[in-house]
Amino acid sequence: MLTAILALSALSLVFGLILGFAAVRFKVEGDPLVEQIDAQLPQTQCGQCGFPGCRPYAEAIANEEAEINQCPPGGEATIHALADLLDREPLPLNPENGVVKPKTVAFIDEQTCIGCTLCIQACPVDAIVGAAKQMHTIIESECTGCDLCLPPCPVDCIEMVEIKQDMLTWKWPYPEQPIAEKSTPDSPREASA
Amino acid sequence: MSMAPVKLWDFHGGIHPEQNKLQSTLEPSSPAQLPRKLVLPLHQHIGEAAEPVVEIGETVLKGQKVANANGYVSAPVHAPTSGKIIDISEYPIPHPSGLSALAIVIEPDGRDAWVEYTPDQDYTEKNPSHLRNIIREAGIVGLGGAGFPSFIKLNPGSQKKIKTLILNGVECEPYITCDDMLMREDPQSIIEGLHIMRHALQAEECVIAIEDNKPEAFESISKAAAGLDGVRVALVPTRYPQGSEKQLVQVITGKEVPSNGLALNIGVVCHNVATAAAIYRAIHLGQPLISRMVTITGKGVKRPRNLEVLFGTPIEELLQQCDAEFDQIERLVMGGPMMGFALHDIALPVIKTTNCIIAATREELGLDRPVMPCIRCGACADVCPVKLLPQQLYWHAKAKELDKAQEYDLFDCIECGCCSYVCPSNIPLVQFYRFAKGAIWTQEQEHKKSDQARERHEFRLLRIEREKQEREAKRAKKKAPRPQAASPKAPPVDGATMATKMREEAISQRESAAAARKTEIQAALARVQAKKKGTAPKTDEPPAADSSTSPAQKSDLDKTDASSTDSANNQQVP
Numbered sequence: 001m002l003t004a005i006l007a008l009s010a011l012s013l014v015f016g017l018i019l020g021f022a023a024v025r026f027k028v029e030g031d032p033l034v035e036q037i038d039a040q041l042p043q044t045q046c047g048q049c050g051f052p053g054c055r056p057y058a059e060a061i062a063n064e065e066a067e068i069n070q071c072p073p074g075g076e077a078t079i080h081a082l083a084d085l086l087d088r089e090p091l092p093l094n095p096e097n098g099v100v101k102p103k104t105v106a107f108i109d110e111q112t113c114i115g116c117t118l119c120i121q122a123c124p125v126d127a128i129v130g131a132a133k134q135m136h137t138i139i140e141s142e143c144t145g146c147d148l149c150l151p152p153c154p155v156d157c158i159e160m161v162e163i164k165q166d167m168l169t170w171k172w173p174y175p176e177q178p179i180a181e182k183s184t185p186d187s188p189r190e191a192s193a
Numbered sequence: 194m195s196m197a198p199v200k201l202w203d204f205h206g207g208i209h210p211e212q213n214k215l216q217s218t219l220e221p222s223s224p225a226q227l228p229r230k231l232v233l234p235l236h237q238h239i240g241e242a243a244e245p246v247v248e249i250g251e252t253v254l255k256g257q258k259v260a261n262a263n264g265y266v267s268a269p270v271h272a273p274t275s276g277k278i279i280d281i282s283e284y285p286i287p288h289p290s291g292l293s294a295l296a297i298v299i300e301p302d303g304r305d306a307w308v309e310y311t312p313d314q315d316y317t318e319k320n321p322s323h324l325r326n327i328i329r330e331a332g333i334v335g336l337g338g339a340g341f342p343s344f345i346k347l348n349p350g351s352q353k354k355i356k357t358l359i360l361n362g363v364e365c366e367p368y369i370t371c372d373d374m375l376m377r378e379d380p381q382s383i384i385e386g387l388h389i390m391r392h393a394l395q396a397e398e399c400v401i402a403i404e405d406n407k408p409e410a411f412e413s414i415s416k417a418a419a420g421l422d423g424v425r426v427a428l429v430p431t432r433y434p435q436g437s438e439k440q441l442v443q444v445i446t447g448k449e450v451p452s453n454g455l456a457l458n459i460g461v462v463c464h465n466v467a468t469a470a471a472i473y474r475a476i477h478l479g480q481p482l483i484s485r486m487v488t489i490t491g492k493g494v495k496r497p498r499n500l501e502v503l504f505g506t507p508i509e510e511l512l513q514q515c516d517a518e519f520d521q522i523e524r525l526v527m528g529g530p531m532m533g534f535a536l537h538d539i540a541l542p543v544i545k546t547t548n549c550i551i552a553a554t555r556e557e558l559g560l561d562r563p564v565m566p567c568i569r570c571g572a573c574a575d576v577c578p579v580k581l582l583p584q585q586l587y588w589h590a591k592a593k594e595l596d597k598a599q600e601y602d603l604f605d606c607i608e609c610g611c612c613s614y615v616c617p618s619n620i621p622l623v624q625f626y627r628f629a630k631g632a633i634w635t636q637e638q639e640h641k642k643s644d645q646a647r648e649r650h651e652f653r654l655l656r657i658e659r660e661k662q663e664r665e666a667k668r669a670k671k672k673a674p675r676p677q678a679a680s681p682k683a684p685p686v687d688g689a690t691m692a693t694k695m696r697e698e699a700i701s702q703r704e705s706a707a708a709a710r711k712t713e714i715q716a717a718l719a720r721v722q723a724k725k726k727g728t729a730p731k732t733d734e735p736p737a738a739d740s741s742t743s744p745a746q747k748s749d750l751d752k753t754d755a756s757s758t759d760s761a762n763n764q765q766v767p
Contacts, residue, residue, distance in 0.1 A: 038647070041643070042639070042643050042646075043642075043643035043644070043646035043647045043650065044646065045646065045650050053650065054647070054650075077636075124650050124653065125646050125649040125650050125653065126649055126652070126653050127649070142645070142646070142649060144642075144646050165290075165292065166292065166294065167236055167242075167286070167288055167290065167292060167294055170288075170290040170292060171628075171631025171632065171634065171635055172289070172624065172627035172628045172630075172631045173628060174593075174628050175621050175624040175625055175628060
């Protein structure tokens with residue numbers, strides 16, 4: 001009886017020490033969940049979710065202050081990825097936040113641009129180059145298509161251009177599959193039967 | 194032939210579809226008529242599209258380069274005949290997407306006048322890299338169907354030794370007979386090309402593989418290759434998809450190309466027979482790639498045959514030359530029935546990868562088979578030449594579970610179509626794999642882009658924060674006027690003490706540099722002397738900043754203190 005108590009106490013002490021050591025040694029700084037959620041978001045930084053950027057939205061999801069269906073640029077794919085990650089039911093995209101649109105990049109009409117730098121200040125990814133009273137232009141490869149440069153422009157010289165598909169970006173579409181769930185009378189199986 | 198039979202190995206699965214090759218080999222090949230207009234797409238190969246080097250209105254000669262290779266994996270484009278450039282703009286191209294792309298349009302002048310070219314007879318004198326350059330400049334890409342720039346596949350890399358060079362004359366897909374015709378009619382060009390390739394690769398041995406449904410081609414090639422050292426001609430039993438590079442390598446060498454690897458990794462290089470003939474023309478005759486053999490077949494044409502076609506020739510004109518019944522044609526396919534794709538327009542041009550045009554009638558297609566649910570019969574796994582589990586891949590691709598599809602080695606799929614061919618439920622399996630591959634690539638690209646955007650956004654936030662801090666610091670500085678140092682915390686620092694401190698620092702720096710050079714004995718001596726002298730030098734130090742400096746400053750001072758003491762002592766040494 002005594003040996004059993006002693007043995008169990010010794011064991012619990014040893015495991016307690018191991019766990020205590022592990023808790024200190026392998027302590028994780030910050031919230032890894034936020035990082036994981038942030039990794040699924042498209043990083044357009046557009047703010048359509050109602051938060052100032054993708055990371056704040058990720059934090060809000062982690063704190064259960066926001067739903068997973070508030071990201072229009074990510075669309076269905078992002079919602080599914082988040083649902084998988086957080087083990088929740090996928091929801092349809094919340095129409096209050098916007099609708100899924102084809103991917104675009106901003107384009108500045110250089111004839112109209114007055115060089116006010118307002119769009120440069122609005123761009124969340126520094127994808128606009130230019131200086132005061134100098135013409136501005138978009139770095140196409142860096143533009144996330146967030147639309148944030150449109151409202152501040154006083155002369156409306158920015159427009160969003162749909163990204164054109166070429167042979168290198170084209171991908172095979174999802175096969176449309178008219179599955180015949182019930183065999184129709186003219187199907188071969190029925191005919192042979 | 195007296196050649197010893199080549200030992201052959203086997204590959205998994207495969208099918209025996211109806212051949213349909215005989216009808217297009219009944220008459221010898223002939224050159225197609227010069228078309229009224231040639232549309233030359235700039236993207237006829239794998240890799241980046243070529244860049245035009247001509248302008249509208251310019252006249253060009255046959256074989257003149259009209260577009261330059263753009264980057265390493267790319268190929269130039271040459272004028273197939275002499276004439277005038279009448280347009281450079283977007284035209285529909287033969288591609289499964291049905292998209293348009295930049296093309297150069299040439300109006301032939303009918304003279305067919307060649308540009309001046311320099312034949313190069315003594316290629317063996319040339320460095321292999323020089324040969325590769327000629328082949329690259331001649332715009333030669335793999336003519337088996339994929340269109341990968343050939344010069345890259347003729348580069349063995351720095352340390353790799355090439356054991357076997359395989360010349361692929363298998364042509365396993367039904368209907369296609371262009372390589373068969375070429376082997377029958379022009380074996381000499383192929384053998385000459387083989388010699389050049391062998392020289393470029395420094396390959397130990399060469400094997401020309403031909404399926405046993407082409408006895409005439411085997412006969413003709415065997416005759417041409419008779420007596421050549423280290424060149425064997427292998428007659429391989431007919432089975433689809435034996436012409437696929439990885440499967441053929443396995444049949445000839447018994448070695449399997451590793452997953453995610455190349456044949457090059459196991460010391461084997463594989464080229465198509467037509468590519469060999471094109472390389473012969475480029476090196477020996479100095480002619481770039483401007484035409485190819487194309488099989489025009491299917492029940493929609495009354496006179497199926499092979500034509501030597503200039504690139505850019507509209508398919509419609511070829512069909513006319515083969516007596517097409519246009520109202521009978523249900524679908525136009527480029528490539529074979531297994532891996533080809535439907536063309537959306539009969540005016541599309543022939544490009545470097547066009548090996549076959551099938552004008553299929555309704556009766557030939559048998560379109561009306563309904564798609565049924567998968568019954569997990571496993572027939573697809575039996576025929577898969579890569580030993581994948583097609584039904585598993587199908588389930589995951591259908592459910593868009595891309596990561597799971599990848600776990601089942603989706604990217605090892607060669608899209609041969611054997612699984613779709615045997616599927617009793619008529620499921621278009623390959624289409625699902627193509628979709629899944631594309632979706633995964635798109636996802637990867639988007640991830641890359643979003644990572645980049647995140648980095649830029651975080652940097653921007655950091656920059657804004659830094660600018661804010663700098664501004665605040667500036668403002669704080671402006672608010673507190675000059676005698677800011679008079680705050681109660683810091684003691685007054687007058688010019689004299691500052692000067693002393695600076696002098697001390699200078700001395701200590703000079704000293705530490707000197708001390709590094711001195712031996713330990715000298716240092717020890719100095720210490721002994723310092724002990725003897727007592728703390729006398731310390732009294733020379735300014736007493737300022739002793740009580741109320743910040744700890745960091747204090748330790749700094751302490752340091753200078755100590756070193757200056759040392760320096761004082763050292764100065765006493767000599």
